[in-house]
Amino acid sequence: MSAEALRLEGLSKSFGGVPAVRGVSLAIADGERRLLLGPNGAGKTTLFNLVTGDLPPDTGSIRLFGREISRMAAHRRVHLGLARTYQVITLFPRDTLAHNLELALLGLSPLRWNPVALLSRRPELRERALAVLDRLGLRAAADRRLSDTSYGEQRRVEIAMALSQEPRVLLLDEPFAGLSQEERRDIQQQLAAIPRRVTVVMIEHDLDVALSFAERITVLHQGEIIVEGSRAEVVADARVQEVYLGT
Amino acid sequence: MIRVLLVAAFSLLLLAPALSPSDFYVNVATQILIAAIFALSLNLLVGYGGLISLGHAVYLGVSAYLTIWLVTRAGLSHLPAAVAAVVLTTAMSLLFGILALRATGLGFLMITLALGQILWGLAYRWVSVTGGDNGLSGFQRPQPFGIDLASPRTFYLMTVAVFACAFVLIAVLVRSTFGAGLRGVRDQPRRMQALGWHVWMVRLVAFVAAGFWGAVAGVLYAYYNQFVSPHVLALTNSAEALLMVIAGGAGTLLGPVVGAVVVVMLKNVVSAYVTRWVMLLGLVFVAIVAFMPEGLVPGIDRLRRRRRPAGTT
Numbered sequence: 001m002s003a004e005a006l007r008l009e010g011l012s013k014s015f016g017g018v019p020a021v022r023g024v025s026l027a028i029a030d031g032e033r034r035l036l037l038g039p040n041g042a043g044k045t046t047l048f049n050l051v052t053g054d055l056p057p058d059t060g061s062i063r064l065f066g067r068e069i070s071r072m073a074a075h076r077r078v079h080l081g082l083a084r085t086y087q088v089i090t091l092f093p094r095d096t097l098a099h100n101l102e103l104a105l106l107g108l109s110p111l112r113w114n115p116v117a118l119l120s121r122r123p124e125l126r127e128r129a130l131a132v133l134d135r136l137g138l139r140a141a142a143d144r145r146l147s148d149t150s151y152g153e154q155r156r157v158e159i160a161m162a163l164s165q166e167p168r169v170l171l172l173d174e175p176f177a178g179l180s181q182e183e184r185r186d187i188q189q190q191l192a193a194i195p196r197r198v199t200v201v202m203i204e205h206d207l208d209v210a211l212s213f214a215e216r217i218t219v220l221h222q223g224e225i226i227v228e229g230s231r232a233e234v235v236a237d238a239r240v241q242e243v244y245l246g247t
Numbered sequence: 248m249i250r251v252l253l254v255a256a257f258s259l260l261l262l263a264p265a266l267s268p269s270d271f272y273v274n275v276a277t278q279i280l281i282a283a284i285f286a287l288s289l290n291l292l293v294g295y296g297g298l299i300s301l302g303h304a305v306y307l308g309v310s311a312y313l314t315i316w317l318v319t320r321a322g323l324s325h326l327p328a329a330v331a332a333v334v335l336t337t338a339m340s341l342l343f344g345i346l347a348l349r350a351t352g353l354g355f356l357m358i359t360l361a362l363g364q365i366l367w368g369l370a371y372r373w374v375s376v377t378g379g380d381n382g383l384s385g386f387q388r389p390q391p392f393g394i395d396l397a398s399p400r401t402f403y404l405m406t407v408a409v410f411a412c413a414f415v416l417i418a419v420l421v422r423s424t425f426g427a428g429l430r431g432v433r434d435q436p437r438r439m440q441a442l443g444w445h446v447w448m449v450r451l452v453a454f455v456a457a458g459f460w461g462a463v464a465g466v467l468y469a470y471y472n473q474f475v476s477p478h479v480l481a482l483t484n485s486a487e488a489l490l491m492v493i494a495g496g497a498g499t500l501l502g503p504v505v506g507a508v509v510v511v512m513l514k515n516v517v518s519a520y521v522t523r524w525v526m527l528l529g530l531v532f533v534a535i536v537a538f539m540p541e542g543l544v545p546g547i548d549r550l551r552r553r554r555r556p557a558g559t560t
Contacts, residue, residue, distance in 0.1 A: 052441065078443035090438040092431060103431050106424055107443030115425040115456070122424065165443070 004066070005030045005169050005199035006051070011060030011070075013046055020046040022223040023060070028169075028216075030065075031196050035214030036203045037234070039243065043223040044203045045087060048171050052084050053077050064169065079108060081168030085158050085175060087203075093147035097138060097157055100146055101129035104161035132164045133157075136190070152183030159190055163198075170194070172202040176209055184209060211235075219243075261407050265400045273399040279511045280403075280410040281467045286491040286503030287417050288460030293489065294498030295421050296453045297433030298348075299356050301485050302363030305343070306458045308480035309366065310336040310465025312377060315386045315475050320376075325389045332469075333462040340458020344451045351436075363485055370477035382476030386469065396470065406467055413460055418500050420456065429453050430498075494535050496542025505543050 006028040013021040021043040028034050036044045049055040051062055053074030062070040069077050092100050102125050106112045111122070119125070133139045136156050146154060155175060162170055175191070176184050188209055194200060204210035211217075217234040219227040221243045227234055234240055264276035285307055292298045310332045317328035347358040370377045377383065388396040396402045420426050431439045432449045440446050469475055478484070491510050496502025513531065518524040539546025 054437065054440075073445075074440050075443050075445050078441065084441055086438070086441075090435050092434055092438075094434070099427070103427060103439070104442050106428060107439070109424075111424045112428050112444060113425055113452075115420045115423050115452075117424045118419065118422050119424050119427050120422065125424075161442070 003030055004028065005032065005064070006201070007061075007063040008047075008051070009061045009063075011047070011050055011062065012058045013043075013050055013055060014058055019223050021050065021057075024220075024223070024225055025060075026218055026225060026228065028199060028201060030199055032199055033213055033215045034199075034201045035210050035217045036201065036220060037207075037210070037217055037240075038220035041222070042220040044220055045173055046223075047220070048084060048173055048201075048203065051171065052082060078165070081166075082171070083162035083165050083167035083169070084171040085162055085173055087173040087177065089151075089154050089158055091146055091154060091158055091161070094145060096143050096145055097133060097149065098126060098129045098142040100157055101132050101161055101164055102126065104164050105129060108165055128164070132160050135193075136160055150183075152179050152186060155179060155183070156186060156190055159187070163194065167198060169199045169201070172200065172204075174203055174205065176204055176206045188213070261410070262404075265403055265407075270399045273403050275511065275515045277399070277403045277406050277471055278515065279507050280406045281464055281471060282488075282491065282511050283504045283507035284410055284413045284467065285461060285464035286488050286495070286507050287413060287500075288457045288464060289488045290492045290497060290499075290503045291417065291421070291429075291453050291457040291460070293492050294496075294502070295426065295429050295433060296450055298351065298450060298454070299489070300347075300359040300457075301356055301482065301489065302343075302347075302359035302361070303457070303461055303488055304480050304482075304484035305363050305366045306336050306340055306461030307465040307468055307484065307488075308370070308475070309339060310462035311469040311472075311475045311479055312370065312383065314466050314469035315383045315473075316376070319383060319385050325391070329466045332466055333459065336462035336465065337455060337459045340461070341451075341455050344454035344458070348447060348450050348454065360482070360485075363480065363482060367477055367480040367482070370480050377477070380477065382474055382478075384474045386473045388470055388473065402471065406471075409463065409467060413463060414500070414504075417460065421500065425449070425452070433498075490532060494532055494542060496544035496546070499542070499544045502542050502544040509543070 004027050009025045011021055011024045012019065024047060036047065038044050046055065050057045053072065057070055060070065061068055064077065064080055064082060067080065069080065092103065102119065105125055105128055111117055130139055130142055133142050138153060138157070141149060141153070146157065159172070159175060175187055179187065191213060202210065202213065211231050214231065217229065217231060218225055219234060219240050226239050226243065227237045264273050267273055288306070289300065289303045292300050313332035313335055314328055317323040317331055318325060323331065343362050347355055347362065350358060371379055388402065390396065394401055396405060421429070428439065428444055428449050432444065432446050436446045468479065487510060491506030492503050494509055495504065495506030509531065510528070513524060513528045517527060521527055535543060541549070
């Protein structure tokens with residue numbers, strides 16, 4: 001196994017001539033918990049979109065466990081073990097919680113191409129979905145429509161969908177955004193339970209919860225990395241205090 | 248038990264026109280079923296895939312042209328001609344799908360419209376093959392195993408059999424694991440991609456499946472009318488199928504069937520009594536969109552739920 005889960009080299013992306021990500025290079029170790037910090041417009045979500053293939057990079061390379069993926073189709077990257085959540089929850093509100101999870105489980109199964117395998121006749125799929133919901137304490141709500149659940153529950157389901165695919169690298173885009181204190185605690189517990197074999201990269205503005213989770217922190221500003229290091233190093237850095245903490 | 252009763256009632260309803268004393272109603276029922284297969288095929292794209300096509304008549308039309316041309320001009324017998332028509336039209340839908348799925352939304356709609364118009368123009372201008380404005384005629388229904396398909400009742404029963412196959416297989420497809428993915432791609436394509444689904448390929452498979460069932464409807468159309476002209480490829484035909492899907496309820500199985508009943512009945516029955524039946528058709532659609540924007544089947548279902556007191560089953 002490679003010691004590096006993810007390596008970005010000279011990654012750049014512009015929109016209409018305006019650079020969003022400028023020559024970003026970083027390496028994230030296998031099993032690491034990495035936090036991406038930066039003010040709005042720093043290029044954090046664009047960086048995630050480049051890694052997942054939602055956007056093609058202008059230049060640079062992306063290596064996932066040593067394999068070059070910068071030109072690979074987004075869905076194929078998922079099959080290599082890359083999973084993500086979005087800043088704005090993008091799930092299936094008209095469907096039940098169990099169905100949302102079934103879609104996640106099918107995403108990596110050859111069964112997804114079968115036009116005659118009735119979903120209702122696949123109890124093993126439902127059992128797996130229920131097992132995931134059970135771990136979240138949401139089994140009783142399995143047949144409730146997602147739109148009938150709270151925002152916090154939807155956020156937990158979204159993370160659970162990504163984890164149900166047993167990813168090797170998980171990208172979390174502001175998982176605590178818009179949550180109450182109680183819901184934040186639930187998500188914190190959910191994140192703390194992620195197995196060590198999964199590398200987690202998180203964008204988060206809530207420094208209290210983010211700093212307690214991350215081992216290393218990368219700070220972006222105007223599309224560039226300005227600091228990278230441990231919690232203590234980053235918090236003590238004068239540039240970070242200037243551009244991010246505003247002190 | 249309720250499901251068995253429903254299937255039995257549905258089957259009786261399908262078979263009832265064959266007992267009608269008048270051939271007129273048997274023929275109207277045949278037209279409804281052919282239109283229903285065609286609308287069901289379009290529903291795969293519009294209702295389940297979220298891809299609004301204005302060129303779906305090409306699959307009905309090309310298949311109908313091929314069926315008649317292969318028999319009357321190329322000298323093939325009926326079964327190989329029908330199979331070839333479906334296979335070739337499905338292959339064409341694969342090619343058109345690759346072209347049209349370069350876009351979604353309005354772009355997709357415009358490409359399907361343009362492809363439809365190209366084939367419509369070709370049918371008019373390529374006189375040596377298509378017969379131009381006069382179309383292709385001289386085609387007669389066969390008598391396989393001594394069964395006379397020239398009889399309206401026999402032909403109706405054959406159409407019922409094909410419709411039943413189409414309905415069941417399309418129902419299986421939309422309720423399959425693939426069908427779950429197709430609906431997911433309609434609702435959240437970006438999320439589906441992030442879950443490992445090949446969004447473009449899912450749409451292409453749906454496009455080809457829609458082309459296949461459109462081609463099957465085309466073969467029936469050819470046998471029913473025993474004649475084909477460029478009218479079958481016209482934009483109005485594609486738009487009519489789209490109206491059937493939207494009026495009945497896109498993304499439901501029964502919706503396109505109900506839509507086909509409404510449109511074909513208005514065209515054939517009401518037009519006998521009302522000269523301005525097209526205006527009436529327009530008014531009916533305006534009423535549906537105003538009062539049941541989700542379509543008749545989901546709309547009636549919504550009213551039924553509202554009237555049922557909470558807690559009852």
